[in-house]
Amino acid sequence: MEKPLLVTDFLDRARRNYGDHEAVLAVDGTRYTYDELGERADGFAAALQERGVGKGDRVAVLDPNTHYHLEAAYGSHEIGAVHTPLNYRLVESDFEYILNDAGVTAIYADAEYADRIEAIRDTVPTETFITNDADAVEGDWESFDGAIADAGEHERPEMSEDDVVTINYTSGTTGDPKGVCRTHRTETVHAYLISIHQEIRDDDTYLWTLPMFHVNGWGHLYAITGMGARHVCTRGVDAAAVFDRLRNEDVSYFCAAPTVLKMLGDHHDEHGGPVDGGQDVRVATAGAAPPEATIRTVEDEFGWYLKHVYGATETGPLITTSDARRYFDDDSDDRFGVKKTQGFGYLGTEIRVVDENGQDVPEDGQTIGEIVVRGNQVMDGYWEKPEATEEAFNDRISGYYHMGDLAAVNENGMLVIQDRKKDIIISGGENISSLELEDTLFSNDAVGDVAVIPAPSEEWGETPKAFVVPANGDVSSPGTSEADLIDYCRERLASFKVPSQVEFVKQLPKTATGKIQKFELRQQEWEGEERMVGEG
Incomplete structure (x- = not known):
C-alpha cells in the first residue's frame, strides 16, 4: 500500500492525538495547545487564500523563533504554498535578491525585522505583507492576529509528495544564494530520521535555540510537532534564558552550535547555579567537532548527553551521527574519539568518501576525499538553477550530492572531516x-x-x-x-x-x-x- 508523504500529516497527527495538550510556550509566556496552534495555522491559511495566494506560490517567513513562524509555516502548507524561511541576520540587498529569485507572493515578517522588507517592497514581486505588530511597522502592513480572526475557512488542495514544499536559501558560498528545493517527501523522510536518531518522544520538551529558518530548524518544525512534543520558543540565544527554561520548563532536548555550548559553559562558570531541573537532557551539535573541553563541560559538568551530527542545507540537513554507543562507554574518555568524528550515515543514507576519480578512499583515517551522499532526505535540486544542480550531483561521481567537505574514513568506517573544498x-x-x-x-x-x-x-x-x-x-x-x-x-x-x-x-x-x-x-x-x- 502506498500513502503520499505530506508535511501536513505532522500537525494533523498532533491535533488528532494531542489536541488538548500543550504544543507551544510562546516568548511572551502564552501557552497554546495543539488544537489552538492548528486553529491559528488554519486562520493564516484562509487569510492567504483570501488574498489570492494559492498552491505553489511562495510565502516567505522572517521571524526569530516565535510561535508565529510555526503558524505561518503550517498555514502555508495547508494551501499547498511553498514555505520560504529567511535568515533574519541578512541585510536588505540579500532579502531583495531572495524575494525576487523565489518570486515570493506573500511574506510574514516579525515587527523587529519588517523595516528591512519595507525598504525594498517596491523592488520585489511580493503583494501581501503581514506582521505580528502592524502599529510598530512603517508602511502598509496587516496584523497577523487580525487577519486570522477575520478569515473564513480554507480549502486544502490536492497535493503530491513530489511537490516542492519549502525553499531554503543557502548563504551564497559560490556567488548568489541558491534556493534549495525540498519536497513533501524529502521533508517527511528527514523528520522520520531525526525522530529516530535524535530519539524524539511525545513527552519531550524542545527548546528552540536553533533558528527555525535554518533548514526548517533541522526538520524539528515537523518532527517535534508530529510526535506531539512541546515547542519552547525563544528570540535568539541568551544563556541566562536557556538555563531558566532548562530549570523551569522541563526541557529535555535542544540543538546548539559549538559556540552556543561554549557560551553556556562560560555563563555557568561565571554565575553558577543548577543547569536544569533534574531531568535527562539531550543536546545535538553539528558540523566540525566541538572541542573536547566543550564535550567535557556538557557531559561531565552539566550531566547532559551530547549528540554530534552533520549535514548541509541541501541534505535535509542531517545525514550522519556519531551517536554510536557500542563504540564507547559513557564514562570513558574513549567517547571523545568517537564524538569528535562525523560518524556513521543515518538510516537509509549512503555516505561515501571518494577521490578525484570517484573511487572510495581506504579506511585508514589518513587518505582524504570528498564526502558524497545519497538518501531520501536529500534535495531534489536548486530553484531554477539546473546547471548548479547538475554539477552538485555529478562532479566526482554521478548520482550523489557532493558535500564540498574533505574527509577521511577511520578504521571503524566513521567520517572525520579534515578540510573544506569550497571557500x-x-x-x-x-x-x-x-x-x-x-x-x-x-x-x-x-x-x-x-x-x-x-x-x-x-x-x-x-x-x-x-x-x-x-x-x-x-x-x-x-x-x-x-x-x-x-x-x-x-x-x-x-x-x-x-x-x-x-x-x-x-x-x-x-x-x-x-x-x-x-x-x-x-x-x-x-x-x-x-x-x-x-x-x-
Whole structure:
C-alpha cells in the first residue's frame, strides 16, 4: 500500500492525538495547545487564500523563533504554498535578491525585522505583507492576529509528495544564494530520521535555540510537532534564558552550535547555579567537532548527553551521527574519539568518501576525499538553477550530492572531516562566503588585492580574516586601516559576515597562472591546530 508523504500529516497527527495538550510556550509566556496552534495555522491559511495566494506560490517567513513562524509555516502548507524561511541576520540587498529569485507572493515578517522588507517592497514581486505588530511597522502592513480572526475557512488542495514544499536559501558560498528545493517527501523522510536518531518522544520538551529558518530548524518544525512534543520558543540565544527554561520548563532536548555550548559553559562558570531541573537532557551539535573541553563541560559538568551530527542545507540537513554507543562507554574518555568524528550515515543514507576519480578512499583515517551522499532526505535540486544542480550531483561521481567537505574514513568506517573544498567559512554556525567578502573589499579604492580565509576563533570556531594588498603597494602606510575596512564591510554586509581581522601584506601567494593559493594562508593561520577547519 502506498500513502503520499505530506508535511501536513505532522500537525494533523498532533491535533488528532494531542489536541488538548500543550504544543507551544510562546516568548511572551502564552501557552497554546495543539488544537489552538492548528486553529491559528488554519486562520493564516484562509487569510492567504483570501488574498489570492494559492498552491505553489511562495510565502516567505522572517521571524526569530516565535510561535508565529510555526503558524505561518503550517498555514502555508495547508494551501499547498511553498514555505520560504529567511535568515533574519541578512541585510536588505540579500532579502531583495531572495524575494525576487523565489518570486515570493506573500511574506510574514516579525515587527523587529519588517523595516528591512519595507525598504525594498517596491523592488520585489511580493503583494501581501503581514506582521505580528502592524502599529510598530512603517508602511502598509496587516496584523497577523487580525487577519486570522477575520478569515473564513480554507480549502486544502490536492497535493503530491513530489511537490516542492519549502525553499531554503543557502548563504551564497559560490556567488548568489541558491534556493534549495525540498519536497513533501524529502521533508517527511528527514523528520522520520531525526525522530529516530535524535530519539524524539511525545513527552519531550524542545527548546528552540536553533533558528527555525535554518533548514526548517533541522526538520524539528515537523518532527517535534508530529510526535506531539512541546515547542519552547525563544528570540535568539541568551544563556541566562536557556538555563531558566532548562530549570523551569522541563526541557529535555535542544540543538546548539559549538559556540552556543561554549557560551553556556562560560555563563555557568561565571554565575553558577543548577543547569536544569533534574531531568535527562539531550543536546545535538553539528558540523566540525566541538572541542573536547566543550564535550567535557556538557557531559561531565552539566550531566547532559551530547549528540554530534552533520549535514548541509541541501541534505535535509542531517545525514550522519556519531551517536554510536557500542563504540564507547559513557564514562570513558574513549567517547571523545568517537564524538569528535562525523560518524556513521543515518538510516537509509549512503555516505561515501571518494577521490578525484570517484573511487572510495581506504579506511585508514589518513587518505582524504570528498564526502558524497545519497538518501531520501536529500534535495531534489536548486530553484531554477539546473546547471548548479547538475554539477552538485555529478562532479566526482554521478548520482550523489557532493558535500564540498574533505574527509577521511577511520578504521571503524566513521567520517572525520579534515578540510573544506569550497571557500566557505562557518562562523558560529553561519555560512560566510569568502568570495562575497573579497568582492566587497575589492570595491574599496584602497584595496589592490585581497584573499579571505577562515582563521581560528575560540568564541566562534572560525572567523573571517582578510589579507589585503594595498592599492598603493605600501604596507606601512596603506592609505586605509584595519578598522576602516572592517567598518566599510559592516556598512554593506550582514554583521556576521564582517571580517574580524585584516592583515596588510605586500603580496599574496599565487600559482604560476595567477590563482591565489589560499591553502598557504590557511596553513599559516591554523598552524598548531588539530586540523585546518573551524569548530563552528
